[in-house]
Amino acid sequence: GPMLREFVASIGLQERLAVVATVTPSGAEIAQNQEQAIEMLIKACRSAVMDHGADSVILGGAGLAGLARVIQDHLTVPLIDSVEAVVGAAERLGSIALRKEQAGSFAPTPPTETVGLAPSLAKLMAGH
Numbered sequence: 001g002p003m004l005r006e007f008v009a010s011i012g013l014q015e016r017l018a019v020v021a022t023v024t025p026s027g028a029e030i031a032q033n034q035e036q037a038i039e040m041l042i043k044a045c046r047s048a049v050m051d052h053g054a055d056s057v058i059l060g061g062a063g064l065a066g067l068a069r070v071i072q073d074h075l076t077v078p079l080i081d082s083v084e085a086v087v088g089a090a091e092r093l094g095s096i097a098l099r100k101e102q103a104g105s106f107a108p109t110p111p112t113e114t115v116g117l118a119p120s121l122a123k124l125m126a127g128h
Contacts, residue, residue, distance in 0.1 A: 004060070018054035021047065027063015034067075041067060042074045049077050058082055 001020045008017045021044045023030075023037075030037040041059070048054040056078040059068050068081035111126045 019048050019052035027061060030063050030067075038067065038070055042071055045071060045075055045079065049075065056080060058085075 001022050004020045005014070005017065008014050008020075023040060023044060025033075025037060025040070041064070045057045045059075048057050054077065057075065058080045059071075060082040062083055065081060065083035068079045068084070072079045113126075
């Protein structure tokens with residue numbers, strides 16, 4: 001919890017954070033008893049909304065990947081799966097980069113002076 005609050009503050013979003021709620025079971029324990037974990041997560045998510053005023057909830061951690069789809073119907077606010085969100089963002093960024101590359105809009109890498117590299121590598125770094 002404290003590490004997550006510190007991270008949110010470091011990116012300037014502390015005013016948007018309602019609460020950081022952690023759960024006790026590990027990802028492996030959640031995988032072993034998903035029904036019990038889902039009930040616990042529903043309660044934690046509802047508490048974030050009702051007790052702390054959250055207008056959305058992020059399920060964080062690889063151990064919770066895919067559970068947002070199961071829990072969403074039990075909440076009145078959007079539920080974000082952190083793993084799916086990060087993978088989706090990476091895919092979109094990769095797609096943008098690919099389109100830019102295909103359109104030729106990538107700026108060439110500026111030549112870089114080197115010291116001690118093999119001549120063939122130094123030539124590449126110099127932009128030749």
